[in-house]
Amino acid sequence: MIGFLTRRTGAAxxxxxxxxxxxxxxxxxxxxxxxxxxLGANASPAAVAAERVSLxxxxxxLSRYWHYLTxxxxxxxxxxxxxxxxxxxxxGAFLPATVELVVVAFLFALLLGALFATIRTLAGTLVxxxxxxxxxxxxxxxxxxxxxxFYAHLGWLPATGRGGDGFLLxxxxxxxxxxxxxxxxxxVVLPAFVLAVAPAVSIGRIxxxxxxxxxGADHVRxxxxxxxxxxxxxxxxxxxNSIGPGLSMxxxxxxxxxxxxVVVEQIFSWPGIGNYLAESIPAADYPAIAxxxxxxxxxxxxxxxxxxxxxxxxxxxxxx
Amino acid sequence: MIxxxxxxxxxxxxxxVLRGVSLSVRPGEILGLVGExxxxxxxxxxxxxxxxxxxxxxxxxxTVEVAGVDMVHGSAAAHRAVRRRExxxxxxxxxxxxxxxxxxxxxxxxxxxDRAQAVQLLEHVxxxxxxxxxxxxxxxxxxxxxxxxxxxxxxxGRPSLIIADEPTTALDVTVQAQVLKLLRDLRDxxxxxxxxxxxxxxxxxxxxxxxxxxYAGRLAELGPTRDLLTAPAHPYTAGLLRSRLSLSTxxxxxxxxxxxxxxxxxxxxxxxxxxPLAVDRCAEEQPPLTGSDHQKSCxxxxxxxxxxxxxxxxxxxxxxxxxxxVVKLRDxxxxxxxxxxWRRAGTLKALDGVxxxxxxxxxxxxVGExxxxxxxxxRVIAGLIKxxxxxxxxxxxxxxxxxxxxxxxxxxxxxxxxLRERVLKLGRAEQxxxxxxxxxxxxxxxxxxxxxxxxxxGGQRQRVALARATIVPPAxxxxxxxxxxxxxxxxxxxxxxxxxxxxxxxxxxxFVxxxxxxxRLMGDRIxxxxxxxxxxxxxxxxLVSRPQAEYTRTLLAAVPEITS
Numbered sequence: 009m010i011g012f013l014t015r016r017t018g019a020a021x022x023x024x025x026x027x028x029x030x031x032x033x034x035x036x037x038x039x040x041x042x043x044x045x046x047l048g049a050n051a052s053p054a055a056v057a058a059e060r061v062s063l064x065x066x067x068x069x070l071s072r073y074w075h076y077l078t079x080x081x082x083x084x085x086x087x088x089x090x091x092x093x094x095x096x097x098x099x100g101a102f103l104p105a106t107v108e109l110v111v112v113a114f115l116f117a118l119l120l121g122a123l124f125a126t127i128r129t130l131a132g133t134l135v136x137x138x139x140x141x142x143x144x145x146x147x148x149x150x151x152x153x154x155x156x157x158f159y160a161h162l163g164w165l166p167a168t169g170r171g172g173d174g175f176l177l178x179x180x181x182x183x184x185x186x187x188x189x190x191x192x193x194x195x196v197v198l199p200a201f202v203l204a205v206a207p208a209v210s211i212g213r214i215x216x217x218x219x220x221x222x223x224g225a226d227h228v229r230x231x232x233x234x235x236x237x238x239x240x241x242x243x244x245x246x247x248x249n250s251i252g253p254g255l256s257m258x259x260x261x262x263x264x265x266x267x268x269x270v271v272v273e274q275i276f277s278w279p280g281i282g283n284y285l286a287e288s289i290p291a292a293d294y295p296a297i298a299x300x301x302x303x304x305x306x307x308x309x310x311x312x313x314x315x316x317x318x319x320x321x322x323x324x325x326x327x328x
Numbered sequence: 329m330i331x332x333x334x335x336x337x338x339x340x341x342x343x344x345v346l347r348g349v350s351l352s353v354r355p356g357e358i359l360g361l362v363g364e365x366x367x368x369x370x371x372x373x374x375x376x377x378x379x380x381x382x383x384x385x386x387x388x389x390x391t392v393e394v395a396g397v398d399m400v401h402g403s404a405a406a407h408r409a410v411r412r413r414e415x416x417x418x419x420x421x422x423x424x425x426x427x428x429x430x431x432x433x434x435x436x437x438x439x440x441x442d443r444a445q446a447v448q449l450l451e452h453v454x455x456x457x458x459x460x461x462x463x464x465x466x467x468x469x470x471x472x473x474x475x476x477x478x479x480x481x482x483x484x485g486r487p488s489l490i491i492a493d494e495p496t497t498a499l500d501v502t503v504q505a506q507v508l509k510l511l512r513d514l515r516d517x518x519x520x521x522x523x524x525x526x527x528x529x530x531x532x533x534x535x536x537x538x539x540x541x542x543y544a545g546r547l548a549e550l551g552p553t554r555d556l557l558t559a560p561a562h563p564y565t566a567g568l569l570r571s572r573l574s575l576s577t578x579x580x581x582x583x584x585x586x587x588x589x590x591x592x593x594x595x596x597x598x599x600x601x602x603x604p605l606a607v608d609r610c611a612e613e614q615p616p617l618t619g620s621d622h623q624k625s626c627x628x629x630x631x632x633x634x635x636x637x638x639x640x641x642x643x644x645x646x647x648x649x650x651x652x653x654v655v656k657l658r659d660x661x662x663x664x665x666x667x668x669x670w671r672r673a674g675t676l677k678a679l680d681g682v683x684x685x686x687x688x689x690x691x692x693x694x695v696g697e698x699x700x701x702x703x704x705x706x707r708v709i710a711g712l713i714k715x716x717x718x719x720x721x722x723x724x725x726x727x728x729x730x731x732x733x734x735x736x737x738x739x740x741x742x743x744x745x746x747l748r749e750r751v752l753k754l755g756r757a758e759q760x761x762x763x764x765x766x767x768x769x770x771x772x773x774x775x776x777x778x779x780x781x782x783x784x785x786g787g788q789r790q791r792v793a794l795a796r797a798t799i800v801p802p803a804x805x806x807x808x809x810x811x812x813x814x815x816x817x818x819x820x821x822x823x824x825x826x827x828x829x830x831x832x833x834x835x836x837x838x839f840v841x842x843x844x845x846x847x848r849l850m851g852d853r854i855x856x857x858x859x860x861x862x863x864x865x866x867x868x869x870x871l872v873s874r875p876q877a878e879y880t881r882t883l884l885a886a887v888p889e890i891t892s
Contacts, residue, residue: 224383226424232379234438234481235412244438248429323429324465 012328086295106280116204124212207261215254259315360532363542416482422474433462472503544598551622586817660718693851724803733789744777787818
């Protein structure tokens, strides 16, 4: 176990080094002058040159990268060229919104995926069909369709924003502020659903296939031969043995969802890191881009590590 | 009667698998059900359990009764109650038949959840440290212990009938003997009946009171074990007994085989196309099962059966040429790193200092139980595994034939393409010529060249694997249990073919098997292995009649034989 965590931490460090390194190399070779963005379009050439020096932008790439890394270890990811605030402060402001959106979307995806995998009635076929159609549509189309239907026509749900800031849902849930919680939920439903549909289908298909495989397994025949009811057979002998592939897929999809928020947050004007990233890229705001990259990479690694640990708990044959 | 079926017909996906079986299990008896794959014996077991696979849309006529309950029509709840109270089951492969993610204690007494009872049952089936073992998972146990756990599950509900479907087929021969003894002891103690399903008449002979021989979904013969084995009344039973390979089968003759399955069965006796006694009536009319105590389903009288017809083996037996060995292994060691659960990695010594010489044209059998290192040794000779230490000299090419011909042939290539791969350097015309010769040599029609592996039977696939290995004759043919997945009648003909090819092509053969009887028939010399070491080497007949090593004696004692 300790060996496993050590190996994963080592891998995480390497992955983060590669990711930030890639951002630095991109910065070197991409057009657009971040200093102009930083100082404004009207800055004099002399001021720009001076600022380049003070931002260390004229230093060799490796030395700048080294500077970035040593600062990062102290928790300093640099200053955003665009917002003029520390990137860490920006992330602190935008990350909670994204976390809440993705967590809700992930719960949706698990729920819909489980429904997709297990319901065997006509209604189940219908749900599967709707999900499949939703998953094949591009997210922006789904988002626009949802806004037109639920906001413009029915007026059930708001189209943009999230009705507060910070960890809005978590905070109101803990403090029992149901009015705020309800409003937050209303805001989050549509974007979360758009984000969840494609992952739900991926999770559901894998889970469905592995459930069907397990149902035909020899040990399930043994369980039936004991005279257990179908519910007991399913609950005790099928579920735990089928969950592994579904879990792997869920872990992967959670990572994809954090990356997928860029489009969805833009459409719903959701104040999260997806929106932040979308605004940073055209401004050549590399400190901000690198900061978001580090966060996404870390989320990816942590979720997959957690998934592997849950799998080892579910299946005693897996040794970490 | 504990359980009975009457005129039972079962059709799965439109294919008849049982075609009129009538049979009763008497209180306290062990009833053997013997047949080759596809004979319907497992389907009979599933019918008794009320667990015919629903996806196969089973159509059932006739009656199945267990403890007075109708297992065809009654409610699902009633069937479950019968399974819970009256039936216990032991399936073939204890690895896949136990839930891999549930502790064995929980699995044994899943219905009652009684820990003390689980300990008692485990002790009963001969598992030491039962209280500690309750918390382990199936993969942490050996095959023999797993099958004991399976047996504990089967007797947990104090059943009146235990259905054992090939319970020892996946086990080593020494473990098989222990499990058979355990089953007999449990029957004596609990006074339950046992329905014992196997493909091996000799195994059935060890344990059963009565034997039913199944063929193509019907009972060919049913009678007391001793009667049936000493005086078989059906030509199929007689053929099975005659083609059984034992430690006393003559080595210098072709192995006796059953006539291969051929042609359609029509409306008459399903066995008639293969039967040496068949007359016109057999093809037209299905014989009923007649007789009182010893019943048979045959129009003819067994005393008309012709005597054994095996020809003297034309192959070059004992033709081992003198000269430099084609295989020369010295002090071969092979270590594998293993990780076991949460514990640290250890080292498994698969081979621990093995020396082996194979002379040109010589046939050597390597015999051992699972984990003895015999397959690893074969792979070292083939160059598929690099030994950790030691020297390996192999002159001339080697070719390998594996146990499962089905998965060792590429499924999307035709047989012709599979064979052509090995002779690509030749011209097109010569390639075709070689393919035709290779197919003729293994006794298959040339039309097989356009077939794909799944269109062939298991025996045919193994023949194709042999053709692929010998289309360019190797100096050494390496065989890894090539017949252990085949039915007895097919196995003998494949073994004959290997012997013939060896004689015709003058190649050496290294034959790995777990079966001493087969080892004796296939090798001039036998090498006995256990734990990665060679414990004894000797000329085939000497080793079997005068074993020197203790381990060889244990192995010999465990070989099930039919004594008359």
